[in-house]
Amino acid sequence: MSLPQIVLIPGLLNDADLWRDQITGLADIARPRVADITRGSSLGALAEMVLATSEDRFALAGFSLGGIVAQEILRRAPERVTHLALLDTTMLPDTPERAAEREELIAQASKPGRFHGFGKKLAQSYLAPENRDNADMINRVRAMTQRLGPDVFIRQTRIARPDSRASLTGITCPTLVLCGNHDQLTPPELHRSMASLIPSADLVVLEHSGHLTPLEEPENVTDHLKRLLQRDPVRK
Template sequence: MERRVEGRTESRLAGAERAELILIPGLLNDAELWRDQVSGLSGIATCHVADITEGRTLRELAQSVLADAPARFALAGFSLGGYVAQEIARLAPDQITRLALLDTSFRPDTPERLAGRHALNKAALAPGRFHGFGDRLLTTYLDPSHVADERIVATIRGMTERLGVETFVRQNGIERKDGIDVLRSLTCPVMILCGENDLVTPLADHGEMARLVPQAKLVVIPGSGHMTPLENPAAVTEALRDWLLEPNQGP
């Protein structure tokens, strides 16, 4: 089932049970990525933004998130955070009440992708200032309508500067795993969300992810590239709200 979210405001909070929600950012992202969602969901959820800057494997990152997690929680992962969320689902499926995967992938690394990331790490460690998301990379990560948006660009570059080259190299070097088996095993409510014009993790791949999960809902965010929580925060918040309020009829 595919749904497009335009960013309308809707109040359906009366009588809703307050959720524990863990939000996992992506590569070179910190809590600022989720600022609008934390604020917008504060009436129905206690939001915890995970720190995935220290581990060197998906398992290490997943274990660090679980170490501080409530007994039961809703889980949303963006980009690299989506891979971490899938690893958490491998390790502790009974703790997850519902899962959202945003602008991410389920595909394992190929030798070519690993080689490409190793080359990026080498370039990042070369002498000179670490730029993180330069102008050319921003055109890949953002919808064309947002490339010149000073607020979005400043937010991305602010996160890059705070986290720095060592975090980039560590996160970029993490091997991505095949998520097919874990996706097929899910029984909780699942949302797969993607920007309409995401060039980093394309919409077609999200359709494949959704087809692996019988109860999944595919949500498309119009006019957005890869950075949906920043590019169209109202629409992403609305989609997460609907997902949190959806009845859980699973085990």
């Protein structure tokens, strides 16, 4: 009997290297595949691309923007998803202030010159205090942002973030909601609210992580994904 597929969706300006440790760590229990969300210009288009390149039934894990895409996939094809993990993400639309911040970031990324997708200031807000001077982590994230570049950043930043609270209550598959205790972008309280809306959700807050849990605590993220996959799926 072949192992089940788990589709891993990266976040904004992330590629497969975000999930490097989970790809290796999950190989004994599942067949990981990293989805590409760098090309579509709407949430629906991204969800349809993931669905078109996935097996009929699969487990799904989405990080940050990838978690927003994962929620859209559950709205469109809930019968295809056996297990769901939402990592460091949100179910809320942008506030006017956050929308204005995105427009400013787009304006900066549109300027000529070298694109710096992950500078020291961003590292301060993305990483836990104990990781903010970790050169290996910073360089790993910076390499992803530079590989993908400003065009992908602008396209992904412009994708509308909907209010998904009503649809979360209809998720029936085993679900993991996970974030870092020091996540400033999508803080733990947001994830507690998210988990409370999903009947089948387990909530995990990792003590030594900020927003980038798959990089900051890779073994813990892998272990919790394994526990999720070991839960019995809801039969469709």
